[in-house]
Amino acid sequence: MTLPPPALTEPGPAADAPGPPLRLPVAAALAVASGAALLLALPPYDLWWLAPVGVALLAAAVHRRRLRAGFGLGYLAGLVLFVPLLEWTTIGGGWLPWIILSLAQAAYLGLAGLAGAWTSPLADRWRALWPLLTGLIWGGQEFLRDRTPFGGFPWGRLAFSQGDAPTLRLAAYGGAPLVTFVVAVAGGALLALAWRRSGIPAAAGFAVTAAVLLGGPAALPLETPAGPTTAVAIVQGNVPRLGLDFNAQRRAVLDNHVNATIALAADVAAGRQKQPALVVWPENSSDIDPLRNDDAAALIQSAADAIKAPILVGTLQRTDVPGDIYNVGILWRPGGAGPDLDQQYEKRHPVPFAEYMPLRSIARLVTDKVDLVRNMLGGDHPGVIDTGAAVVGDVICFEVAYDDIVRDTVDGGAQILTVQTNNATFNEAEALQQLAMVRLRAVEHGREALMVSTVGVSGFVDGEGSVHGSTGFNTGAVVVRDMNLDGPRTLATRSGLWPEALIVFGTVVALIGVLPLRRRKTRIDSDDVTVSEER
Numbered sequence: 248m249t250l251p252p253p254a255l256t257e258p259g260p261a262a263d264a265p266g267p268p269l270r271l272p273v274a275a276a277l278a279v280a281s282g283a284a285l286l287l288a289l290p291p292y293d294l295w296w297l298a299p300v301g302v303a304l305l306a307a308a309v310h311r312r313r314l315r316a317g318f319g320l321g322y323l324a325g326l327v328l329f330v331p332l333l334e335w336t337t338i339g340g341g342w343l344p345w346i347i348l349s350l351a352q353a354a355y356l357g358l359a360g361l362a363g364a365w366t367s368p369l370a371d372r373w374r375a376l377w378p379l380l381t382g383l384i385w386g387g388q389e390f391l392r393d394r395t396p397f398g399g400f401p402w403g404r405l406a407f408s409q410g411d412a413p414t415l416r417l418a419a420y421g422g423a424p425l426v427t428f429v430v431a432v433a434g435g436a437l438l439a440l441a442w443r444r445s446g447i448p449a450a451a452g453f454a455v456t457a458a459v460l461l462g463g464p465a466a467l468p469l470e471t472p473a474g475p476t477t478a479v480a481i482v483q484g485n486v487p488r489l490g491l492d493f494n495a496q497r498r499a500v501l502d503n504h505v506n507a508t509i510a511l512a513a514d515v516a517a518g519r520q521k522q523p524a525l526v527v528w529p530e531n532s533s534d535i536d537p538l539r540n541d542d543a544a545a546l547i548q549s550a551a552d553a554i555k556a557p558i559l560v561g562t563l564q565r566t567d568v569p570g571d572i573y574n575v576g577i578l579w580r581p582g583g584a585g586p587d588l589d590q591q592y593e594k595r596h597p598v599p600f601a602e603y604m605p606l607r608s609i610a611r612l613v614t615d616k617v618d619l620v621r622n623m624l625g626g627d628h629p630g631v632i633d634t635g636a637a638v639v640g641d642v643i644c645f646e647v648a649y650d651d652i653v654r655d656t657v658d659g660g661a662q663i664l665t666v667q668t669n670n671a672t673f674n675e676a677e678a679l680q681q682l683a684m685v686r687l688r689a690v691e692h693g694r695e696a697l698m699v700s701t702v703g704v705s706g707f708v709d710g711e712g713s714v715h716g717s718t719g720f721n722t723g724a725v726v727v728r729d730m731n732l733d734g735p736r737t738l739a740t741r742s743g744l745w746p747e748a749l750i751v752f753g754t755v756v757a758l759i760g761v762l763p764l765r766r767r768k769t770r771i772d773s774d775d776v777t778v779s780e781e782r
Contacts, residue, residue, distance in 0.1 A: 268311035278320040278360075281305035282327025288408035289332065290679035295412040298405050299461065302434025305356070306381050307442065309363040310370065321360020325353025332403050335677040344600065352392065352400065359388040366757055368764035374439055374449070378456060380757055381435025382428045387754035389427055390747060393649070397599040401648040402680070405430045410683045413465035415712050418691040420467070421746035422650055422739040426687070428750055433460040471710030472695050472734030477636045479663070479730050480523035480554075481699040481707070481716075482507050484532060485723040486671045497534040500701065501543060503723065504532045505550045511725050512553035521727050523556050524636035529699045530561035530574065530643050531669040537579075538586060539565055551581040557634050559641065561667040564593075570622050574602070576641045576667050578632055590633055593626025594643040595652060631659035637732055640694065644668040647684045647698075650747075657692045657740050662732040664688055664696035671702045675720040678704040686712040693734035710734055 268274065284301030287294045305324050309317040329349040336345045362384045370377040385405060393401040406426035409415045417426045433456070440453035484503030487496050508528075514520035535543040537560070551558050557580045564573045577591035597603050602623035629652070630641035640661025646652045647666045656664065666685050670678045682704055689696040689708040696708040706717035707728045718724040739746070 266311070269307065271316070274308040274312065274316075274320055275323065277304045277308040278324040279327050281308065282324040282356075285324070285328045285403070285405075285408075286332055288405075289403060290408075290410070290683050291676045293408075293411055295409050295414075296461070298408045298430050299434035299437055299457070302381060302385060302405070302431045303438040303441070305360060306363050306377075306435060306438045309360040309367075310442075311367045312364045314361050314364050317364025318357040318361040321363070322353050322357035324360070325356030326350075328356065328403060329353050332680075335673040338672055338674060348400070352403070355388050355392040358391070359384050362387070362754075362758065365765075366761050369757065369761045370439075372764060375452075377439040378432045378435030378453070379753075381438070382432035383750060383754040383757050385431035385434075386424055386428045386747070386750035389424070390751050390754075397605050398596055399649075404648075406687060407648075407680065407683050410686045410712060413462055414460075415687065415690055416464045416467045416469055418687050418712075419469055419693060419737045419739055421742065422654075422691050423687060424650070424747035424750055425739070428746075429460050429464075433457045436460065469690065469711055470693060470735040470737070472693060472731035474662075474731055474733035476729040476731050477525065478521050478523045478727055479637070479697065479707075480508075480511060480526045480556075480725060480727045481697055481705050482511070482526060482528050482532075483700060483703055483705045483718050483722070483724040483726075484528070485702055485721065500531070501533045501535060501546060504528050505546045507723055507725055508550040508558065509553045511727075512550075512555070515554070521729075523554065523727050525634050525639075526551075526554055526556050526558045527665055527667065527697065527699050528558060528560050529669055529701045529705070530576075530667040531563070531671075531701060533560055533562040536563055536565050537577075544585065547579050548583065548585060551579050552583065555581050557581060557587075557636070559632065559634065559639065559665065559667070561643070561669070566624070571624055572621060573624055573626065574643055575626075576630065576632065576643060576665075578634055592628075592630035592632060592641045592643070594623070594646065595626045595629075596646050596649060597623040597625055598645055629655035629659045631656055631661055637730070638662045640664045642666055644681075647681060647688060651744075653688050654692065654740060654743065657694060657736075661694065662734075663730050664692070664694045666696065666698040668698060669701045670704075670720075675704065678702075678720060682706065682708075682714065682717075686714065691737065691739045693737040693740070695730045695732075695734065697728075697730070 281301045281304035284297040288298035308320045329352040333345060333349050366380050370380055389404050393399040404427055406423035409426055414426055414429055417429055436453045436457040440450055482504055484507050487499050515522050533543055537543040537547050547560055557578050559576050560579050561576055564575050574594040575591050578587045580587055599605050632639045632641055638660050640656025642652055682698055685696050685698045686708050689710055690712045693710055695710055699705045703718045703720040707715045716726040716728055
């Protein structure tokens with residue numbers, strides 16, 4: 248793709264002097280293509296190489312545009328991306344939450360479009376800065392989206408599209424923020440290459456930059472876990488029916504996981520399966536609180552006693568306040584020992600509007616439907632659970648998308664990562680999107696990981712991000728695998744927030760640094776208008 252160059256008006260250090268932006272219909276088409284490319288880069292499509300292309304197309308669409316148009320074009324790209332990407336939310340919440348969430352997420356790409364339009368004078372004056380500016384804008388956009396409002400919603404990050412790409416290895420050096428930054432910089436290099444005809448050295452430089460950024464990470468070394476191993480079983484019990492009435496099937500779901508574990512014990516006794524040292528059940532595998540229901544407790548105990556190993560159970564714990572609950576992973580020990588209350592994790596980041604209602608008293612003035620949303624409380628400590636066989640870093644469902652929640656478990660001594668999730672109210676696309684996040688986390692922290700779901704997809708992930716023993720969707724399954732313990736403490740783990748902080752700082756510097764150029768442009772435009780009027 249070669250975009251038409253604007254006419255040169257004066258010589259200078261810029262690669263090309265400022266001129267008109269692309270025609271609006273062309274820019275709108277590029278914005279739509281950008282959203283489509285970003286969507287196809289993510290699971291379940293996994294065309295990872297389209298991620299930098301999508302970035303480049305949006306940057307081209309907004310370059311040299313007015314700020315309002317830049318925001319509008321970014322918003323258009325965001326709608327094309329997020330409306331189909333988040334369609335799975337309709338299964339559990341209907342069409343209205345889906346549309347509201349998609350509109351809100353698209354606004355952040357609108358801000359990215361606005362920022363691209365705002366910084367256009369920098370890219371015009373110093374073309375070599377264009378890739379860097381693009382990377383900073385995307386990193387800053389994701390920083391905001393991952394945290395606001397109500398704790399943010401990091402779904403659809405560029406980093407989560409790179410599961411099969413060489414760039415995934417960058418996660419070990421700077422986490423998801425570095426992966427996103429490098430992919431976006433590569434997109435900026437592609438745009439700088441295609442925007443106008445330029446000299447061979449400049450074109451070659453941008454082409455090499457993009458190629459090295461996207462392919463070069465394949466040569467980066469990864470120090471993967473190579474310590475002692477322990478056998479871990481994941482139990483995907485399945486549910487009778489997908490959808491919201493999953494909650495009405497609590498006893499059947501619990502029975503499925505108990506029976507599957509007892510069947511595994513029979514296979515172990517017959518020599519058909521290896522004896523696990525730990526069994527992991529998914530989120531909501533017992534929506535009946537076993538600390539308050541003796542029947543549920545007896546069933547879980549029977550499974551633990553049969554398999555002769557502790558079970559990490561996903562359950563809901565009621566409180567003495569009606570309606571208040573915790574979403575927890577609790578360790579259930581065999582031999583009649585029962586629940587180990589010192590080894591449990593309460594989900595720290597409940598999902599707003601789904602697991603709790605922000606500003607409930609204000610929302611109630613609009614509709615009484617807000618009281619249909621339960622009040623899930625957040626925990627106050629990382630999910631570090633000592634099972635005896637391994638120290639587990641446990642996160643629950645959407646928490647795998649949040650950098651700090653996963654990192655806190657590794658800082659707390661986690662030897663392996665576990666993601667307990669329940670996809671019964673979603674679909675296979677959502678499950679695959681979650682699994683892509685698990686792959687990145689394994690590489691990021693040098694820890695082998697697993698994801699276990701009520702209905703799938705479940706599986707194990709090694710320290711290089713490869714998936715093993717992946718299960719089907721909407722089916723029962725049990726998988727046992729030896730997991731390596733005690734991986735390396737990666738640079739990403741050690742550096743913590745610093746890579747993203749540097750990216751955000753660079754974004755702020757760029758947004759402020761363009762002010763002198765924009766003032767100069769405004770003054771020149773004003774002088775041109777004055778001269779024209781005098782003539």
